[in-house]
Amino acid sequence: MAKTEEILERLKQCVLKGDDQGAVSAANDAVASGIDPDKAIMEGLVAGMGEAGALYEQGEYYVPELMVSSEALYAGLAILQPLVLSKGTNTKKGVVIIGAVQGDVHDIGKNLVKLMLQVGGFEVHDLGRDVDMEKFVEEGQRLKADLICMSALMTTTMIAIKDVMPTLRAKVPTAKILIGGAPLNQKIADAWGADGYGESAMDAVKVAQRLMKCAV
C-alpha cells in the first residue's frame, strides 16, 4: 500500500510541476505495480491537475504553469487511459461538445476546460476553433450532446453565441449550454439564455459539474 501511495503522489507531483517525463515514468511504475489505472488517473494525475487549478485560482499559477501541467497529465494519460478503456469499465458521465466560436481563434481556455472534462469522465468532442455555428447545432444533434460549451475571447465574436442560441434550444433541447470568455459575463449569459457561464477555465469546469449534477 505504501508503494501505491508513493506512486500516486509521484503522479500528482509530476503533473503539478509539469514534469511530463516523470509522469510517464510514474505511470509505467503504476502499471508495473498493478495499481488500478482508473485510480492512478483520478488520484494521481487528476489530483495533480486539480491542485494546479487551485493554485491558478489563488494567483500562484498562471496559464504557462497550467499548460505544462496539462502536458504532463496528457503524457501520463497516454500510458494509463488505454488500460481503462480496455477494461471496459469506463462509464461516461455525459457527452460534451466544445469549441471556440466562429471567427475566434483563441482556444487556450477552451483546451483547459476540455482537458478537465475529459479526465473527469466526460466524452468530449472538441470542434476546435473558428467553428461554424451550424456545426455546434449539427454535432449537438448527431452526438445527442448533454453539454455544449462555447467560448468567445473577442468582443467581435461573442455575438455568434447570441445568434445561435435559439437554434440550439430548438434543435438540441436537452443539452445544457455553457459559455465562457473574457468579453462575456453572467449578466450576458443570463440575457442570452445560457445555462451557465465560466469566468475562467477552472470556474467553467465547476459550472459544468453543477450543470451535469456530478463531480468532475
Add this chain to the structure above:
Amino acid sequence: MMRDTMTSAERMGAVMKGEKPDRVPVIPFIFGHCALVAGQPLACVFDNPEASFKVQLQAAELYGYDGTPLYAYASAGGWEFGGDVEFPYKKYSGATVVTRHPAATEEEALNLKVPEDITKAGALPLALEMARLQMKHHMPVTMHIGSILSWTGSVIGEERMLTWMIRKPELVHSVLDKVAQFQVKVAEHYVKEFGPEPIMAFVGAATESNRLISPKQFETFVLPYVSRVNQSISDLGVQVFFAHICGEQNKNLKLWQKVPFGKRAVMSFGREVCLKTAMEMFPNSIIAGNVDPSLIQEGKPEEVLDQARECIEMAKYHPGGYVLMSGCDVPPLAPPVNVFQLIKASREFGRY
C-alpha cells in the same frame, strides 16, 4: 446639453498639451463598427487603408467623436515575420487573424530572421499607406509597434509561447529580441519618412494580461524588451505614446510604471482596472477608458450613458488629462445608439 466650443482637433490638442478642453474628449475605440455604419465590408478596415481612412472619418462625423483614423490589428507580428493571415470576410470575423505562425517549431524559432525591408513586411505596406493619409490630412501618424508579447505570441503561437516560457525560455527570449529589433527598425523608418513630431507610437498590450501571465513573467519576458523598444523610439525623437493596457492587468501596473512612454502618454484601460487606480499609478499620463464594450453591445442606452457618466465623474479632473473611451474594441454590431451614448455623456457631464 452643451454646445461644443472647440473642434475635435482643438479638443484633443488641448488634452495632449495638458490644457483644459471645452469638454472631455471621446474616442469610442471602434474599427470594424466604422465600416458597418458606413455600409462597407468590415474587412476594409484592415485590408484597404484608403477605405479604412474614409469609413473611420465618416463614423467620427456621424457620431461626433474625437479620434482620428488609425491602422492596427491585434494579431500583428506573425504576418510581419513571414506567417500567413486571413482578413475578416467571414461571418463573425472581427479582425485579421494569423493562420500560420512563422516560428511554430523550435527550429523555426531558432532560424527566425528579422525582416530586412520593413516596408514590405506583413501589414506594414498597409500601415504606411494609412500613415501617409494621416500625414496628408495633418493628423497624428500612428505607428503600431507592440505589444512586444502580443507580437511574439503571434509569431510563435500564443499557447506555444506560454508553454515555452517554462519549457524553453531561451527560445522565447530569442524571438522577443528579434521582435524588438523589428519594432525599432519600423520606428526608424517612420521617423525617416515622417519625422518624429507627428508620430504617435501605439502599443496594444493584450497578452500581458494577468489572466494569462504572472507579474513575474511580465518582469522577465516583457519589461526588458518593451522598455528597450520604447526608449529607442524616444531616442529617435518620438514624444507621444498611446498604450492600450488591455484586460486584467492590475498586478502588472507597478511594472508598467517602469516602462518609458516618451514625454506624453495616453494610457487606456479596460474595465478590469479601476480608473481611480490608473490615475494614481500614472498621474502624469492621459488616462483613457473604460466603458465596458460588452455593455455597449448588449446594454440599454441608458445603462451605457450611466456607466460613461461614472467614468467621467471619476476621471474628469485627473491632472494628467482624461479621454472617455470604451475599455476595448467595441463589437462591430453594437447598436449605434449605444455608441452614441459616450458622446452624449461627454456633452452632458464632461464640460469643464
